[in-house]
Amino acid sequence: MLRHEFQPGKLVAGFFLTLTGVIYAGDAGDAWDTPWFVVIPVVTGGLCLAGAVALVTHAVRRRRAEPSRPDVSV
Numbered sequence: 001m002l003r004h005e006f007q008p009g010k011l012v013a014g015f016f017l018t019l020t021g022v023i024y025a026g027d028a029g030d031a032w033d034t035p036w037f038v039v040i041p042v043v044t045g046g047l048c049l050a051g052a053v054a055l056v057t058h059a060v061r062r063r064r065a066e067p068s069r070p071d072v073s074v
Contacts, residue, residue: 009054016046 027034064071 013050
C-alpha cells in the first residue's frame with residue numbers, strides 16, 4: 001500500500017530543477033560554459049509543464065472519483 005498519492009506534477013518540477021542544478025554544476029566544474037540566462041527558460045518551462053501535468057492529473061482523478069449518475073428522464 002502506498003503511503004502517499006503519486007503526484008506526477010511534482011516529479012516533473014523536480015526533474016527540471018535537478019536539470020538546472022546539473023547545468024550549473026557542469027558550468028562550475030568547467031565541463032562547459034553556460035550563460036546565466038540559459039536556465040531561466042528551463043526553470044520557467046519546467047514549472048509550466050509541471051503545472052499542466054498537475055492540472056491534468058487533478059482532472060483525471062476528479063473524474064474517476066465522481067460517482068456515475070443514472071440518466072433519469074422526467
